[in-house]
Amino acid sequence: MTTRILVVDDSSADRLMIKSMLGHYTVQTASNGQEGLAILEAEGPFDMVILDINMPVMNGFEFLEIIKEKGLLRNLRVMILTNYDENDNEIRGLQMGAVDYIRKPIQLESLIARIEIHTELLRMQKLLEEEFSKQTQTYNKIYQQAPIGIAVSFNREPCTEDENPYININPMYQEITGYSSDMLRSLGWEALTHPDDISENLRYYERMVSGEIEGYTMDKRFLRPDGTYVWVNMVVSKIDLHVNHKYNHVSMIQNITLRKEAEQRLMESERSKSVLLSHLPGLAYRCKYDEHWTMEFVSDGAKELTGYDSKDLLFNQAVTFNEIIAEEYRTMLRKVWSDLLPLRQTLNAEYELVKKDGSRIWVLEKGQGIFNEEGELEALEGIILDVTEKKRMEENLKFQMEHDSWTGIRNQYSLDKVLTEDLNRHDGSSKALMAVNLSYLHVVTLVYGHHYTQDLIKKIADTLLLYCSSDKSLYKFQDNQFVFYFHEVSSREDILKFAKDLHESLENLLLLERINLGFGVVEFRSDHNTDGDRLMKSMLIASEKGLENQEQLPIIFFDEEMEAGLLREEEIKKELVQITDHINPERLSLHYQPILNIKDHTIVGFEALARLDSTYLGKVSPVEFIAVAEKSKLIIPIGERIIDMALKFIKRLYEKGLNNYWVSINISPIQLLKEDFCAYLFNAMGTYQIQPESVHIEITETVFSSNYDDINKTLGVLKAHGIHISIDDFGTGYSSLSRERELNINCLKIDKSFIDKLTENEENSAITGDIIVMAHRLGHTVIAEGVENEKQLSYLKSHQCDLVQGYYFYKPIQVNEIFDVLL
Template sequence: MVVELPNTFLRKRYILCSVGISLFVYKEVIKLTIIKPIMKRSNGDDNAPFYHSNEPSVFKESGETKIVQDSTDCQHIKQQLANKEQEAMIIYNNLEEVVWSIDIPSKDVLFCSNGFEKLYGYTLDYIISEQEYWQSLIHPDDRSKMKRAIEDLLKGEKLFVQYRYYHPSGEIRWIEVKCFPILNDQHQLTKLDGIMWDITDKKHMEERKEYLAYHDYLTDLPNRRQFDSRMDELVKNPHSVESFGLLFLDLDRFKHINDMLGHFIGDQLIKEISDRLRECVGHQHFVARMGGDEFSSILYGVDVDQAIEIADQITKQVREPYFIKGYELHITTSIGISMYPFDGEEANHMIHNTDAALYHAKHMGKNTHQIYTPSMNITSHKVYYLEKDIRKAIYRDELFLEYQPKVSSKTGEIMGAEALIRWEHSEWGRVSPGEFIPIAEESDLICEIGNWVIYQVCQQLHDWKRSGIDLVPISINVSPKQLLKENFTQTIMEACKIYSIDPTSLHIEITETSLIQSSIVVNETLTTLKDIGITLSLDDFGIGYSSLTHIRQFDLDVLKIDKSFINNLPDQQEDVTIISSLITMAHGLGLKIVAEGVEKQDQLSFLQQQECDYIQGYLFSKPILANEFITLLNKNRLQNKHPHYT
């Protein structure tokens, strides 16, 4: 039993010193007493020592003594260990990792942190007792790997493995395990200590990263890297497919939409176009986004006629309208086509030749496709030099202007003219605006060239005025990029001041893409131009994405109907309806109408019937030099080239 030692025991003692041991001798004990190994502190004092004896002690009246041990330090250490163990438990149970330890002979769980059941959905005891069921929860593709790892572990080797596991919730989780075997002196496995993590999110990120290495992030289409891999595989294994068609697609005017409406609208448009391309190409072929507004397609096992048929289907589908965030968008695509092995037996040759065909398609007016021919490489060579030389064209005096008259549909009187830029290259001769204007747009030289046109027109008006010629307004085409320049209005006013030109002598023609630009700079620029008396014309009306709201917002004066609507008049009933509606609408808003590209008498007759205000086209005059224009202007009235003009 446990007893309280009397104070006399504490007072009357001999202390025999040994390492870590105090011996107490008690001589005055009244009766026999049994002392247990661990005894309470005396007097209820928390600071009093503990007493310990390895065996029960017997005290007799004869005065025999018994040795006991002071175990205070030992008890303090044990308490500290218990506290540390409790602290460790708190830490382990709050870790994201799961820590556990198993005694192998007894299969008892020595320790397991709280996260195990959350990770697995079961307790460790259950997993140990139901080994076959646990193994059935491992993903089939990982079972053999886990079996080999466990066999090595039981042999005393460390285990490190990642595997998939069917959680009771139904989801598949990735688990990473590190396990350390503990062996005895006979090299027998006695214990397993392990730590594991839920690496599901990490694996998903790795899988996504690997996916994006070969797929476009926006459209989920294969990307350029996967395209290159497919091409290399095809040409290195020619027996895998006898022939295939290669298509390169470039969206026409996409950059304008992206610049004017912003990247969000542009991204949504790209996604919708990608969906249409998937549908056109089908699962049996390959389509990729190469970047920006460029796509490619590999058509397996097709001949040239089949490739053309698919290309036609693509151009038809792409040009159907898109409705995004309140905008009705219209866009077209140009396509270059080459055939393997006829147009190249190596991947880089096929790519180069298809690219040349694409450029030719854009040069031919866009919204079309072109089959590669060897002569197209000459065109590509020309483009390279045009990009270099356009920067020098102004300083070499290779640029000049031509003027195309605008006449009254009723009288034939010249009411104005449009200034059109031309380039006489020292090597290539006359370069079409369709070739160099897009290059200037991409390189941002369009602003410098545009300013040159403004000063040239003002200077020409000044010269005509000094010669006593009655002036008519001259229209200048302005790029959307020019309107974004804060000093654009200042440039015009400065040119008018230098050459003493009344701003009312200038008409500014802007494209529809300019109207959808939400920039404050554009709004202020157009307002200022109106304030100083400049007439604003909307060019190529009907082929883009303007709305009546934009037309009214910017207080436009003139609408120019695009020539694509004029070409089929009056035979195409759809175009007849569109033109009639446009003219009626414009007049209702107080706007004048100019019809571009009028070349035939029956076109003129229809436009006269619809009361179109002005006519511009080869029926009256092609674009001509300044001196030729003055000759026509002096006649005041143009006669069309057909005899039935009234």
């Protein structure tokens, strides 16, 4: 989205000139403060306001004061227009919340440079605010490749690394100043500032540090190591790094040495239009609308842009402009002009020029037709700018968008794009997708750390790349998956041989890391009406089956049985969607299994167990439909419905005077990671007037496989409000007794698999006893689930287990039958 700018100035000439200068931004204008305020409130939000101070009806200061009172200034960057003798107005404007000032008469380069700086500042501020929720690697790429210098926490005085641990200076900042990051820190910015600029810089800096202003912008000079100095436009803004840190600010600089030199030359004497145009970037022109684009005026910028002197282009003396337009763009450019001129519209066209030395550059031409009073076209006028670097950056961004940042391999976005194009060809060729699925990578990460896993993935990627060819391409799919795309397949045997070769190459590396490998293949023809998303889903299902099939060659081809499973999953998803849309919501219900005190066998609480009665599939296991809900993100509305039903049940218990029972609700990690989960739960409990001690939350150990700190923090909030937290199926996932000490929980539920083994042998029984002892030492209650016989109960009772549930006492009971048990 382009930057939106509001220009508020009573001078129609200034408004028109500024709007013309900022043609590639979205610009609106107002003739006074009152009109500007109305536009701001009715058509906002805007990113910037260019504000004249001296205006009728409502002046600039009144405008600033009103938008500040209305809270409109917080997300707005205001630049005031002043004259060279209005220093007091500049200071007052900055004190009232403006971030910059522009002196009249307005210079194009100065205006654009400042707009670009503030546009970049807005972008970087957003990036900084989002930094802690984004991947460090993505942030670093943007930060390192930013086209302006950026310095976070650049110290004023010389500092050691220990004294300023937050400093971070990007490569462009180092390139502009000529110093490395370590040298900049050890010297401090004051020592590098030109003596003539120190006073002004310190005055702004001290006002910002004192809290008088939030930031400032100024043009200043940095002394470089070779004794020269570089002019920069610098924007400094406060950021919150640490309460006790001295340098809580970020500064951004752009090299404006050439601009300053041009300004100096302009200030020395009055210049004619041709001299002014000669100092604009690129090439300014006036030409005929003929087959040669015969030039009647060409600025001196022609030499730098094309390699030809301006006199060579004038009136086709040495070369016609048409000849230096790359041949493949000539027809296009002429057609665009022919379409725009009858409509009196402005040209904005990008194309390539061939320079005198034969090299090519990308240019942006902005032009318009000049018509006489009779409406006849007299000439074309415009400017042509070199945008080669911008094009290069676009190509870099495209590469980053289509490739995995760590391995350099094309990513899922790229695969989607290629697959869609191939499917649309309908050429009847046989193709296949083969997923290379790696299991237990998360375990490697937990044991050895993220960087170790990343290096391992890079080694695997390098091995897989060796198997690419003209008819087989490799893509990085998800964290633990790669995909080979077979553009042409002769037979299934070819795929099997290829998978066998891959397996042999990777086997030693993966065996050492205890990682399982599975291949999943989906075969298709491009003449079939096939959906790309469906193909990839089928491939992933087959690859998961491949992981389960750890035979000599763990490969599975997607077949009709898996297709039926996929259709079943889609049917379940459709049913869940209908339930969330309140269509036959009764198909989702809760049954309640009593939980008993092991000493006297009295019921103390219930576990709420979800049940789905499908119209087409009949009764569906919660293991199956909850997995579908989590995969499709429907677990949020489904989970909220389950919570609502459980709270209503507790409310019914209250109404019958049964206030001493609690209900345990199973919660998905996806729900826990939702920012407003705690607020939602507390609000729902408030709606039904439910006490915290009546609500228990059950989570499985798998929630701690990732996002450990975030989830444990959420559990801490729930626990602090009096809600009990239990770990369900303990012993089957990622936790350990040693780690339980760190968790914000109250209770362990021993998985049924441990209870089943109590009747097998003494060794298996001892494990369960040890779990109970260690959990009690950590202050946790212990619940044994799945108790089915007297022997299991006797063992648990002899080892002081606290609570039990299972078929030995009660099966899950429908809600209307609960009260027959309790009353």
